[in-house]
Amino acid sequence: MARRLARELGVDLSTLQGTGEGGRIRREDIERAAASARPAPAAAPAPAPTGAAEPLTGVRRIVAERMTHNFTTTPHFYLTAEVDATALTRMREGLLAKVEAASGARLTITDILIKVCAQALSEQPEVNVAFAESGGGPAIVRQSEVNVGVAVALEQGLVVPVVHHADRLTLAEIARRRSDLVERARSGKLGLQDLEGGTFTLSNLGMFGVDQFQAIINSPQSAILAVGRVRERPVAVDGAVVVRPTLFLTLSVDHRLLDGAQGARFLERVAQLIAEPYLLLG
Structure with missing residues (x-):
């Protein structure tokens, strides 16, 4: 049997x-x-996609290729800080009329942040560097200019026009240049010179209601600063809980170029200039 x-x-x-x-x-x-x-039952076939594939073209394709390259070849690390924005918002409100009269542009939080980043970069030139591959291997390029790129979201993709020599400009001059660059970006009239030469990038998504995020470094630059919205939050002041306008900063750093302490010192200085923005006018 x-x-x-x-x-x-x-x-x-x-x-x-x-x-x-x-x-x-x-x-x-x-x-x-x-x-x-007995053989295991065959796995069920993957469901067929329900939508039609749409090829990436133009700016969107370029952005996709660059972001993939930057994120997969650059070793990122991230530093985050929450900053009291009371003085920042007050200074902006106090300078609105003066800056608009001088430049014809409306002063924004982004304009002040460009000035903040430029000031911190000029004080800490070890952050104002770029990665390069030379015949002798990996190299650090010490930048001779402070040029701050500003990420601008368009329907067809992301562009990063550059405010050149931002460390030499007044807030009114920065507001005028930033306004002009953004307007020409949206109308498709940026020239190659407007997109070249950046040594650091700022990405502010606060106007979209974002609290904090991590941005991808614009290689070969050493870092990018991601800024969230100004929002009233509870904070501790002198042992008491009070409500203050604050914002979150997240610095993405290329670990080939900077170590944690260097990144932290830079972020600390940026945070100080935001908390005490009148230092920019000295």
Whole structure:
């Protein structure tokens, strides 16, 4: 009976160790061996996509290729700080009329942040560097200019026009240049010179209601600063909980160029200039 069942189920009795008395092979032993030898059921086919594939073209394709390259080849690390924005918002409100009269542009939080980044970069030139591959291997390029790129979201993709020599400009001059660059970006009238030469990038998504995020470094630059919205939040001041306008900063850093302490010192200085923005006017 055992031999007949084994033949029917395709089980080789010589490979079995019986569990019956004296090592006798039982029906259960044969059925168990047959069950374990059965191939696993084939996996269900992956569901077919329900939408139509749309090729990436133009700016969107370029952005996709660059972001993939930058994120996969650059070792990122991230530093985050929450900053009291009380003085920042007050200074902006106090300078609105003056800056608009001088430049014809409306002063924004982004304009002040460009000035903040430029000031911090000029004070800490070890951050104002770029990565390069030379004949002798990896190299650090010490930048001779402070040029701050500003990420601008368009329907067709992301562009980063550059405010050149931002460390030499007043807030009114920065507001005028930033306004002009953004307007020409949206109308498709940026020139190559408007997109080249950046040494650092600022990405502000606060106007979209974003609290904080991590941005991808614009290689070969050393870092990018991601800024969230100004929002009233509870904070501790002199042992008491009060409500203040704050914002979150996240610095993405290329670990090939900077270590944690260097990145932290830079972010600390940026945070100080935001908390005490009148230092920019000194």
